[in-house]
Amino acid sequence: MPDGGARLAEAAFRSDWAALGDVGRDARSGGYRRFAWTPEDATLREWFLGRAGGLGMEVVTDRCGNLWAWTGDPDAAVAAGRAPLVLGSHLDSVPDGGAFDGPLGVVSAFAALEMLRAAGRAPERPIGIACFADEEGARFGIACAGSRLLTGELDADRGRALTDAQGTSVADAMAAAGLNPAHVGRDEEALRRIGTFVELHVEQGRALIDESAAVGVASAIWPHGRWRLDLHGRADHAGTTRLPDREDPMLRLASAITTARAAAHQHGTVATVAKVHVHPNGVNAIPSQVTAWLDARGPDPDAVRRVVTEVSTAVGSEASEESWTPSTELDVPLRDRLATLLGDAPVLPTGAGHDAGILSAAGIPAAMLFVRNPTGVSHSPAEHAEEADCVAGIEALARVIEDLA
Amino acid sequence: MPDGGARLAEAAFRSDWAALGDVGRDARSGGYRRFAWTPEDATLREWFLGRAGGLGMEVVTDRCGNLWAWTGDPDAAVAAGRAPLVLGSHLDSVPDGGAFDGPLGVVSAFAALEMLRAAGRAPERPIGIACFADEEGARFGIACAGSRLLTGELDADRGRALTDAQGTSVADAMAAAGLNPAHVGRDEEALRRIGTFVELHVEQGRALIDESAAVGVASAIWPHGRWRLDLHGRADHAGTTRLPDREDPMLRLASAITTARAAAHQHGTVATVAKVHVHPNGVNAIPSQVTAWLDARGPDPDAVRRVVTEVSTAVGSEASEESWTPSTELDVPLRDRLATLLGDAPVLPTGAGHDAGILSAAGIPAAMLFVRNPTGVSHSPAEHAEEADCVAGIEALARVIEDLA
Numbered sequence: 001m002p003d004g005g006a007r008l009a010e011a012a013f014r015s016d017w018a019a020l021g022d023v024g025r026d027a028r029s030g031g032y033r034r035f036a037w038t039p040e041d042a043t044l045r046e047w048f049l050g051r052a053g054g055l056g057m058e059v060v061t062d063r064c065g066n067l068w069a070w071t072g073d074p075d076a077a078v079a080a081g082r083a084p085l086v087l088g089s090h091l092d093s094v095p096d097g098g099a100f101d102g103p104l105g106v107v108s109a110f111a112a113l114e115m116l117r118a119a120g121r122a123p124e125r126p127i128g129i130a131c132f133a134d135e136e137g138a139r140f141g142i143a144c145a146g147s148r149l150l151t152g153e154l155d156a157d158r159g160r161a162l163t164d165a166q167g168t169s170v171a172d173a174m175a176a177a178g179l180n181p182a183h184v185g186r187d188e189e190a191l192r193r194i195g196t197f198v199e200l201h202v203e204q205g206r207a208l209i210d211e212s213a214a215v216g217v218a219s220a221i222w223p224h225g226r227w228r229l230d231l232h233g234r235a236d237h238a239g240t241t242r243l244p245d246r247e248d249p250m251l252r253l254a255s256a257i258t259t260a261r262a263a264a265h266q267h268g269t270v271a272t273v274a275k276v277h278v279h280p281n282g283v284n285a286i287p288s289q290v291t292a293w294l295d296a297r298g299p300d301p302d303a304v305r306r307v308v309t310e311v312s313t314a315v316g317s318e319a320s321e322e323s324w325t326p327s328t329e330l331d332v333p334l335r336d337r338l339a340t341l342l343g344d345a346p347v348l349p350t351g352a353g354h355d356a357g358i359l360s361a362a363g364i365p366a367a368m369l370f371v372r373n374p375t376g377v378s379h380s381p382a383e384h385a386e387e388a389d390c391v392a393g394i395e396a397l398a399r400v401i402e403d404l405a
Numbered sequence: 406m407p408d409g410g411a412r413l414a415e416a417a418f419r420s421d422w423a424a425l426g427d428v429g430r431d432a433r434s435g436g437y438r439r440f441a442w443t444p445e446d447a448t449l450r451e452w453f454l455g456r457a458g459g460l461g462m463e464v465v466t467d468r469c470g471n472l473w474a475w476t477g478d479p480d481a482a483v484a485a486g487r488a489p490l491v492l493g494s495h496l497d498s499v500p501d502g503g504a505f506d507g508p509l510g511v512v513s514a515f516a517a518l519e520m521l522r523a524a525g526r527a528p529e530r531p532i533g534i535a536c537f538a539d540e541e542g543a544r545f546g547i548a549c550a551g552s553r554l555l556t557g558e559l560d561a562d563r564g565r566a567l568t569d570a571q572g573t574s575v576a577d578a579m580a581a582a583g584l585n586p587a588h589v590g591r592d593e594e595a596l597r598r599i600g601t602f603v604e605l606h607v608e609q610g611r612a613l614i615d616e617s618a619a620v621g622v623a624s625a626i627w628p629h630g631r632w633r634l635d636l637h638g639r640a641d642h643a644g645t646t647r648l649p650d651r652e653d654p655m656l657r658l659a660s661a662i663t664t665a666r667a668a669a670h671q672h673g674t675v676a677t678v679a680k681v682h683v684h685p686n687g688v689n690a691i692p693s694q695v696t697a698w699l700d701a702r703g704p705d706p707d708a709v710r711r712v713v714t715e716v717s718t719a720v721g722s723e724a725s726e727e728s729w730t731p732s733t734e735l736d737v738p739l740r741d742r743l744a745t746l747l748g749d750a751p752v753l754p755t756g757a758g759h760d761a762g763i764l765s766a767a768g769i770p771a772a773m774l775f776v777r778n779p780t781g782v783s784h785s786p787a788e789h790a791e792e793a794d795c796v797a798g799i800e801a802l803a804r805v806i807e808d809l810a
Contacts, residue, residue, distance in 0.1 A: 029693075031640075031685075095685035096640060096693065138687060204645035224644055226688050235436075235501060235785030238677035238700045239629055239756035240609035243670055245781065250678055251666060254659035261656060265648055272643035273655055275688045276681060280436075280500030282543060283631050283680045283698045285784045288434075288501065293688045295643045351644035376650065379690045380640030 005115045009394040010387065012111035019047055020103055024093065031096030031381040035164075036134035036145070037065075037173035044091040048131050051110055055117075057129070062190035063183040064149035064159075065133040065174060071113070072126035074193040083195030085405040087112070087397060088130030090146070090355065094138050098383025100202035104371060104390065106131055108200045112397035123405040128193065132355045139164045139173075142323060147355040151362035152186030160184055196334065196365045198400055199356040200393055202385050203370040204378035207348045214392040216346040217339045218330055218368035221357040224297035225324035227308055229256055229317055235280070235288035249290040250278070252315040256292050259314035263307040269298025270351060271307045294319060297351045301327060328357040331365040338367050341403050342396050345369075352378075369396055410520045414799040415792065417516035424452055425508055429498065436501030436786040441539035441550070442470075442578035449496040453536050456515055460522075462534070467595035468588040469554035469564075470538040470579060476518070477531035479598040488600030490810040492517070492802060493535030495551070495760065499543050503788025505607035509776060509795065511536055513605045517802035528810040533598065537760045544569045544578075547728060552760040556767035557591030565589055601739065601770045603805055604761040605798055607790050608775040609783035612753045619797040621751040622744045623773035626733040626762040629702035632713055632724035634661055640685070640693035654695040655683070657720040661697050664719035668712040674703025675756060676712045699724060702756045706732060733762040736770040743772050746808050747801050750774075757783075774801055 024032045024040035034040045045067060052059045052069035059069045074084050089105025109129045116122040133146030140162040148154035160171040160181050171181035208216050233249035257273045264271035275293040294311055298304045312319040339345045348370065360366040371393040375382050385393075429437045429445035439445045450472060457464045457474035464474045479489050494510025514534045521527040538551030545567040553559035565576040565586050576586035613621050638654035662678045669676035680698040699716055703709045717724040744750045753775065765771040776798040780787050790798075 094690050095687050096690075141688070143689070204642045205647070206650065222644070234782065235787065237609045237757060237783035237785075238679055239627070239675065239702045239758070240783055241675070241781070242610070243666065243675060245611065248666075248677070248679075250662050254662035257655050257659035258663075261648070261653075270644065270646070270648060272653070272689070272691060274643055274653075274683070274690055274692055275686050276655075276683050278679070278681050281680050282500050282784070283546070284548070284677070284700050285499050285501070285679055286677060287679055288785065295689050297644045352642060353644070376646070377639065378642035378645055379687070380642075380693065382640065 005119055006391055006395065008118050009111050009115045009391045012114050013107060013387065013390055013394065016051065016107040016110065020044070021099070026096065029096050029381055032093040032099065033095055034091065034093040035139040036092055037177045041092060042177060045131070048091065048106065052129065055110065055113065061179070062150060063185055063187040064146050065179050066146045066150055066190070067131040068190065069129040070126050074126045074128060077126050078192055082125070083193060084126045084128050085401065086128035086130050086194045086197045087200070088132070089199050089201060090132040090135035092134055092136050092138065094136045094379045096381060097136070097379055098381055100383055100385050101378060102135060104202050104385065104393070105200040108390065108394045108397050111394045112401055115394065115398050116401060121402060123401060125405050127401060127405055135355055140170055143353050144355050144358045147358035149184055150187050150190060151358060153358060153362065156185035191364070194359065194364050196404055197356055197359050198367045198369065198397070199354060200369040200371065200397055201354060202378070202383060203373045204350065204352050206376035208346065208370060208372035209374065209376060211346040213346050214372050214389040215342060215396045216348050216370040217335050217342065218350055218370060219335060219347045220330060220349045221328040221353060222297045222299055222349060222351045223301040223304055223325060223327040224351065224353055225304065226322040227294045227319035228322055229292045229294060229315055229319055231290040231292065231315060231317055233287055233289065236286040238284040238286055241286060246286060248286050250287060252317070253290045253292055255314045256294065256311055259311045260294055260307065263310040264296070267298070267303040267306050268300070269296060269303050269307050271296040299349065325353055325357070328360050330356065330360050330367055334365050334367045338369070338400060341399055369393060410524055411796055411800065413523050414516050414520045414796050417519050418512060418792065418795055418799065421456065421512040421515065425449070426504070431501065434501050434786055437498040437504060438500055439496065439498040440544040441497055442582045446497060447582060450536070453496065453511065457534065460515065460518065466584070467555060468590055468592040469551050470584050471551045471555055471595070472536040473595065474534040475531050479531045479533060482531050483597055487530070488598060489531045489533050490806065491533035491535050491599045491602045492605070493537070494604050494606060495537040495540035497539055497541050497543065499541045499784045501786060502541070502784050503786055505788055505790050506609070506783060507540060509607050509790065509798070510605040513795065513799045513802050516799045517806060520799065520803050521806060526807060528806060530810050532806060532810055540760055545575055548758050549760050549763045552763035554589055555592050555595060556763060558763060558767065561590035599764065599769050601809055602761055602764050603772045603774065603802070604759060605774040605776065605802055606759065607783070607788060608778045609755065609757050611781035613751065613775060613777035614779065614781060616751040618751050619777050619794040620747060620801045621753050621775040622740050622747065623735055623755055623775060624740060624752045625735060625754045626758060627702045627704055627754060627756045628706040628709055628730060628732040629756065629758055630709065630729035631727045632699045632701070633727055634697045634699060634720055634722055634724055636695040636697065636720060636722055638692055638694065641691040643689040643691055646691060651691060653691050655692060657722070658695045658697055660719045661699065661716055664716045665699055665712065668715040669701070672703070672708040672711050673705070674701060674708050674712050676701040704754060730758055730762070733765050735761065735765050735772055739770050739772045743774070743805060746804055774798060
């Protein structure tokens, strides 16, 4: 890419970053709260429409609320036997999340396209840029809900019935956002248009720091799942109940936390207890119930299952599986091609789930690019990417477009 | 007491219990949610006004929102050099609390008075029945807030500024309930009227089961306190952050829970971690912060302090003291007189704080009667007292009135 291209990528990145910077930002923590089908989410979607419109792209919403911006007629390309290349990611966040997880992939896709156009090198074939709904699952509990509903991996009835902490269902939240939840379900028309999907994402670990590389390519997404532990106890007065008379579920919570860490260490996985509900959660009331969620992932699914079993045994309570995603090997020829194209970029596995993994599991050739994160921290306001690395990511995406489209 | 008296006590108890049974009751758990200055609290206060009015008693509200029903003119009695006997307790509850903790003391006081009147043996001197505000501290975090504000033990400005989980202050909540929060503060007029205070309460442990006694007398209230532990960590992605790179405060929460139990066992106290806030409390987000509250009590204040220090050391974080109530020895001649009056009733210490303890610490002669709880369980829907034991409690209160007034 010429210098002028890098300058344009930088300008486009800065302009989009400024436009998005305040949406759903918590002034105190500096983190973001951008949850599916909220007013913040609507603002982000409006930005997407405006950005695509400014590039003359037409935006369609699929049956599940995912947005697709197109440079031309994807159906004509499908009819001609060559389904388009699609880039993109998501705009929602975890509670108190960082600015980059999701938006970097969307912003970089628009910037890469703009950069190629300015250089007179934009492909004539249609290019798509996707914005997936509810990737983080922060509000309704299922990550990658938009792509899972799109592919049918998440049953439409189950998806519509999911509720948030206030009891609002996905169906009601989508209806309030102006969508028709009756349409939710596997969307053949939208899927047919995706020839190849490439998602750029900020790295959520430290591998690219260790490799001294700005951009890497994903190899696979670890198998991962979420389990719920219902720990029952007996409500009692914290001041008057003798220690041997207590059935205090907090002690089992402590055991779940320490066992998860020890078992993960032993079996070469990660495992985390990060969400807890205590009932009634009063200072002087021994809880009648504690509910804890276990997140466990690793390269080997059997090792992950062993960790869950050991935690379950330690607390003496069945672990209810809320979700399980098997290992997703991303398309091997595609990833090798991109790694070579990008000058032997490092190829890394990841413990995070992504829409690219959901599409890949549904048989769509999919790849991911990672942009270096100098803190290695993710799902946090401390998540970061240097502007120069973001520009390198945009340039990499531009090369991917030229190569694949 | 004659049989007729017992029958009348039973009828009064049943009628009041039926009137109160549905107020703030959670249909699913069977527990009560009766928090200070809520609509449920207003309903309970209306019941108190009606019950007192039915007995021809005049009700005054003191500066701090505590209610006082009087059979005559307490100020005339004070002027005559003999401040009245006051009975009573509170009507609010912990989250998902039982029916007896608080209301039993109020209901029994009315029933005892009614029983003496029916037998033509009611004293001519004024008798007071008190209903203390916000005894449990369930909404604003400070137990016995009504009596602490009344005696000045809790500073008026601090008390008014306390907020609930929604950010509503005590001042705003009281104003919404029709009180003037500017009046909150030590109330000399109300205090002057209390010659002696006797609070009947359901037992919150198993001592009376072991003693095979329906009614006991309190000796002392253990020193007790609440401490807050702020456990800071670093927000991070649960799937992508290697175990050694994590600063996960949940591990320190586990340590707080297990150390509290072990240290309490070692030092002969009780200690409980029953309230926890996890931020952001997302399944796949390593928390940036966990706040845990430690409740610790025991017969020896030094032992309680040692437990707190050991927990604080284990988690590597200062324990912030939110409240501390020293050991309260209830008035010794009074408790001995009541124990003898009630046929050498068992005399027991308790780990629970009570308004009687706050008044006692302020120099007012105060005593407590306990009614047997066959489950030994408290602050729970499983808390219980058999009707025959409740009637025995009412009869005991009636004898106390005859003896002291």
